[in-house]
Amino acid sequence: MTTVICPYCFHRAKAAHLPYRCLMKATGIRGGKPCDAARDDVWAEFMGPSVPPALRMRGPVFAPPRGFGGLGGGSLPACPGCGATTPVRVCRRCHSDFPSDYCDQDSRIIALVGAKASGKSTYVSVLVNELRNRVGGAYNASLAAMGGDTQRRDREMAEDLYDRLRLPEATRPAAMGFNDPLLYRLSLPRRGALGEGSRHTALVFFDAAGEDLKSAEAMDRYTHYLSAADGIIMLVDPLQLGSVRDQMAAGEGPPLPAVETSPQQIAADLASQLRTHGRGRQRGRVTTPMAVAVTKTDMLRPLLGPHSPLLHNASHSGGVLDDGDRLTVHEEMRSLMEGWDSGALRRQLERDFAELSFFGLSALGAPPPAHAPADAPKSGPQPLRIEDPLLWLLGRRKLIPVRKAGAKGAPA
Ligand SMILES: [Zn+2]
Ligand SMILES: [Zn+2]
Incomplete structure (x- = not known):
């Protein structure tokens, strides 16, 4: 199983356990309303006081759905808040976003x-x-x-x-x-x-x-x-x-x-x-x-x-x-x-x-x-x-x- 080390805080985690971040986009599929930005205190605390309050409002982070492989196959999980899918993985400990292909190896x-x-x-x-x-x-x-x-x-x-x-x-x-x-x-x-x-x-x-x-x-x-x-x-x-x-x-x-x-x-x-x-x-x-x-x-x-x-x-x-x-x-x-x-x-x-x-x-x-x-x-x-x-x-x-x-x- 792929082990990913966060390049920002060096926390080590199994790729399949990494949370996702909602991109707050309207999908149009279910006619659902996109998620509102939420305060990401985990990320803000890691980044320190230089991050202005407005930037602390980010797409909500959610855990990978139970039993969801999330690797390969191109399937993406749906955000529990709005139903839209997202490819963005974040570090469990510091909530930094990973580049799109970082977690594949x-x-x-x-x-x-x-x-x-x-x-x-x-x-x-x-x-x-x-x-x-x-x-x-x-x-x-x-x-x-x-x-x-x-x-x-x-x-x-x-x-x-x-x-x-x-x-x-x-x-x-x-x-x-x-x-x-x-x-x-x-x-x-x-x-x-x-x-x-x-x-x-x-x-x-x-x-x-x-x-x-x-x-x-x-x-x-x-x-x-x-x-x-x-x-x-x-x-x-x-x-x-x-x-x-x-x-x-x-x-x-x-x-x-x-x-x-x-x-x-x-x-x-x-x-x-x-x-x-x-x-x-x-x-x-x-x-x-x-x-x-x-x-x-x-x-x-x-x-x-x-x-x-x-x-x-x-x-x-x-x-x-x-x-x-x-x-x-x-x-x-x-x-x-x-x-x-x-x-x-x-x-x-x-x-x-x-x-x-x-x-x-x-x-x-x-x-x-x-x-x-x-x-x-x-x-x-x-x-x-x-x-x-x-x-x-x-x-x-x-x-x-x-x-x-x-x-x-x-x-x-
Ligand atoms: Zn991290
Ligand atoms: Zn959402």
């Missing part, structure tokens, strides 16, 4: 964590583009934005980055706020005993500014979000690390970004949040899979050998994820991090997280032009390994096929 929450300027919006925008093109082609996957809000922002992000060559942060400071996750439907081929078909997964990307992990008011929401997450992608800007900054300062190139909350601090706050929510069962280490992605690897080229795996994308041949390739990248990143601030970040992550993998990626493939730091390179984004962290998390959940390390040919 299981949900996977991917939490994206990083300091404010770690490039989270650029990362998601380029990742989505790769999943639709190069990576999607390799895995025979397709990705669709769900709901009007994500569709609009998805289009705006793509226009900014790919048409105008503007980095999202420069134009839209909060492209992904805490209250508006990005919702996508990922469709992958399913090869089973019953033949071929598609398997759909709702991917929820949630942006958590690392700075907010400490604030008491955000704490309650964040812990729900983080404990619902199937995996965490933590973006680490290497230019935030003291020893990397020192090594880069001598060279030319664009100015270094301002120093923000350190990755060590963000990782420590993240681990303590997850522990307080019962996700720390394995000898005190947090069990949520943690993909630590060091960004801007294009800036690190002077530190890499000529055969570094960070210089090219994974092949994804045959639509299979090569776990040996991931381990090569993991070891390369691990040894690089050993030289950064005496390996403090690496040690702390390994102490706090039981399932941990290091990644290195570049969303743009080259630094922004020195004279225009808010622009993408003139050639447009040429990402390197941007898909690796997400594919690892999907592989762990058996959503894509994985070739185990050493399973093919002899190791070099």
Whole structure:
């Protein structure tokens, strides 16, 4: 049975148990009068005091009729008040409306964590583009934005980055706020005993500014979000690390970004949040899979050998994820991090997280032009390994096929 996680409050429920919201439309079928709007106090309380009283009046919410499947078959339940049918499902706990196709598949929450300027919006925008093109082609996957809000922002992000060559942060400071996750439907081929078909997964990307992990008011929401997450992608800007900054300062190139909350601090706050929510069962280490992605690897080229795996994308041949390739990248990143601030970040992550993998990626493939730091390179984004962290998390959940390390040919 399909399990749906509310992308707004992270309440988990069986799809068939979700209530409906009446659309207050005249049907003409029975000549009935449409329902009047009713005060939705559950929703208003969840949204907070910023919602004006008039907007609190919404279509009445009703429980699914007893014995009503409500899934597939195209049958819709009739509102007990007016007799009109409605397709709109709402969360039981917060009464937020779900996008029309959100409840047809299981949900996977991917939490994206990083300091404010770690490039989270650029990362998601380029990742989505790769999943639709190069990576999607390799895995025979397709990705669709769900709901009007994500569709609009998805289009705006793509226009900014790919048409105008503007980095999202420069134009839209909060492209992904805490209250508006990005919702996508990922469709992958399913090869089973019953033949071929598609398997759909709702991917929820949630942006958590690392700075907010400490604030008491955000704490309650964040812990729900983080404990619902199937995996965490933590973006680490290497230019935030003291020893990397020192090594880069001598060279030319664009100015270094301002120093923000350190990755060590963000990782420590993240681990303590997850522990307080019962996700720390394995000898005190947090069990949520943690993909630590060091960004801007294009800036690190002077530190890499000529055969570094960070210089090219994974092949994804045959639509299979090569776990040996991931381990090569993991070891390369691990040894690089050993030289950064005496390996403090690496040690702390390994102490706090039981399932941990290091990644290195570049969303743009080259630094922004020195004279225009808010622009993408003139050639447009040429990402390197941007898909690796997400594919690892999907592989762990058996959503894509994985070739185990050493399973093919002899190791070099
Ligand atoms: Zn909810
Ligand atoms: Zn009604």
